[in-house]
Amino acid sequence: MTMTSNNGSDLAAVEMVSVTVDGVTIEVPRGTLAIRAAELLGVEIPRFCDHPLLDPVAACRACLIEVEGMPKPQPACAQVVSDGMHIRTQVSSPVAREAQEGVLEFLLLNHPLDCPVCDKGGECPLQNQAMSVGRPQTRFDGEKRVFDKPINVSAEILLDRERCVSCARCTRFADQIAGDPMLELLERGAKQQVGTAADQPFDSYFSGNTVQICPVGALTSAAYRFRARPFDLVSVPTTCEHCASGCSLRTDYRRDTVTRRLAWADPEVNEEWNCDKGRFAFPYLREGRITSPMIREAGELRPASWPEALDAAARGLAAAGSSTGVLVGGRSTVEDAYAYARFARVALGSDNIDFRVRESSSEEAAFLAAVIAGTPVTTTYESLEQAPIVMTVALEPEDESPIVFLRLRKAARSGRTRIVNVGAVATKGLTKVRGELLAALPGAEAQVLQMLPADIRRALGQPGAVILVGERIASVVGGPSAVAALATETGASLAWVPRRAGERGALDAGALAGLLPGGRQLVDPSARKQVAAAWGIDASELPTGVGFAGENLLAAARDGVLGALVSGGVELGDYPDHALAAAAFTGVGFLVSLEHHHSAITEQADVVFPVAVVTEKSGTFLDWEGRPRPFGQVFRDSLYESDARVLGMIATTMERRLGPSDVAGIRREHAGLGLWEGFRGQVPDRVPGFTMMGEHQFALASWRALIDAGVMQEGEPFLAATARQVGVWMSARTAASLDHPSQVRVIGPGGSIVLPVQVAEVIDKVVVLPMNSPGCSIYRDLGARVGDAVGLVTVKRHEGEGS
């Protein structure tokens, strides 16, 4: 019996009924479907439309069974068992078997002989069930129905209509789970088909799931079409590296190439779903890799041997010593982040380290250290489902943590949970979770949090209430303080939902100035003692003063206060202040870069080491809950080394003793430290900031769209084509005040950009731009940050071109 996470906890309280299936009597919870009761006894009733996470529809009729007292066979997937019910399946009932065979024959009447060219071939429920319950001979000799094939329901999803068995799994998924009801069953009878409105493709962030649950090969993805057969593929359970939702994925590869990724079932986290970014954005794993170490010689980078490069790195870093800064992009595994944290403190004697390659603040760092770092898993996906109220702050779940979005939607659909978003836009995502908007100008969220309406504050006081705060809270002065205070006052549980998969792990591993692994404070004597013991050094050898972090670290590198930088997994364009970041990387005396892809930073580096991507190493990500999501190595004979290994080699070349740098060894050492119960630093207490705008100015709200110009989405044009349209969102009133322009020029402090106007439910005096989408990066194009004031100028069509 397939249990979803929410009925697991209810089970104890549920009344049991006894039902007899094929002569065997069992007890099942009231409300159980006949098809599940049969599963408990090991009887597999054929099915197409039935899916444990979708509402029953009984659309395909493949599961007919005999129920005593009912005149006709009943669909087992919609038949709720009652006490004393007698059910006979195909195992004991000739009527049921006859009915099932008949339905299958009907399904095959119009089904094409496509198996040799059909992606589902070899893993097709229709093939399988035609073998197990179908009749060996066809009696149909008429013309089969034909359609034009395939048609695009979106750029990524293709539909072969004649293969469809009208099970309505895809349409129910789109409607119930994703909340994007663009797929519909159209027409009737033999012409029945799945389709979309002509002007509205199925551009859902979750569209790939329909390919996975379609019980036939009617829905396929452009990325995987004709690529392989199931028996070619080696499947490895993995964890998605694209965000902190922490989805379990199945990675399928053939020879040494990943051919597809599927959502893997994990009822506690992603259930059976994932988002299209996790599913389709993997070509980067192969394309454009750095293949050998490189060193700079006479101003030019040239390929070098490992010993040569290690030697160069060791010499440069030894010279800079404790005046080195370490930047760990938020994409590393826990083990790699731990290795960076340890390398900085032990091999370099430096505490200048930060994992936040994005907007950050010292208030945020203090908040993370005091409230989040190294805390055990308390607020979970399950808590979201059970919560009476979930408040999201500086977070757009659909874009920034898609599985959080799906759970919020599930919670909202159950009617139990009220969802409130503190922000400037009532996005489509908020509508899909039936959420309310608590209007706040970007940058002024803290004020709103301090003056919450009484009913919301009261609701947050109920047991089980949850506050989810996004990483963008760093751009709100007083935001982290206000959120922490609100959680303490109301007793609501507080969780931090960063975007990148490695951020929570890096925080817990101590890859932040002043913070040792597990939330231990660098300045706390007993914390120092514990960590020094684990690292095999004396506590006095740990750096004493809290180092540089955030933009201070970059400024110190630019100004020559720091002699060297070590950076791993860092994208220059992710820093809000481009000029500062560029100056830091060009200005610093010595730069070591550990990357898998060439980037603006590797071009500046003095030594470049190639490192493994996720498929070439094992490791762990911590999702936003803090739950470890370990994954194994897909390509076991890869020659690439993990960041931890490379750091270990550099340390050895520097003749510094560092603990183990293999995954198992690091996990052991890290786990040996245990939970930290001591001093965590002060919860910050900062006066809320406010947003200042001139009369004709607008406050800029922005976040990263799920599918955008991110470097890890490169090489997948079909996915890129499903991205949301880039434009300026503004309220109808703002648009009217500008005389309904179709395009506007947005003028920021450091540049301007022309974009189409999209009217949305934005609060007045605010415009929303995507943070880093093709053709629109607020940092690069506007030189603006979230909350900054920008100007708008109407543009006539022809002026806009060429700018």
Add this chain to the structure above:
Amino acid sequence: MAELPQAARGFGVTFFTMFKKVVTEQYPEDRDKYPPKPRFHGRHQLNRWADGLEKCIGCELCAWACPADAIFVEGASNSEEERFSPGERYGRVYQINYLRCIFCGLCIEACPTRALTMTNDYELADSSRASLIYEKVDLLGPMLPGMLPAPHPMVPGLTDSDYYAGKVKGSVPEQANDRPAAGGLGATS
């Protein structure tokens, strides 16, 4: 005879055999005198339609059927610009490893399009492992009169079903691709 020494009796067999009909076939001298039986399972061939398009659709059923795991196939999509077979799908990579193949013929039975058949060619010795992995170019059948080398469009007005219904008898001039043939021949400007 009984009193003759054993050795002489043995030589007697040899002596009388000299006057019997010879059954040894000389290879390679006389190979043409002794062709294999028509249904002999020899080297494979990937067949073409009468207009030169390939029959293989890259379905991998042959690879699936092969008990010796000798076949490697990778499918891909035909496009309007580059069509190798009628329909949507073609075999982009096709390899048979003759160090593995046991010539059982299960693959050709599995093939849904009769793309794969076996010839009578049995001379498959070579001196390296690599040269015994036959690629698609090695396996494709000869270009017969009326065929055009793929890629090129289908016969105008016909669909893939017409190919399977046997309606294609040869290529027509409209199918000629104006891409230069391999080696740059045919470029006139």
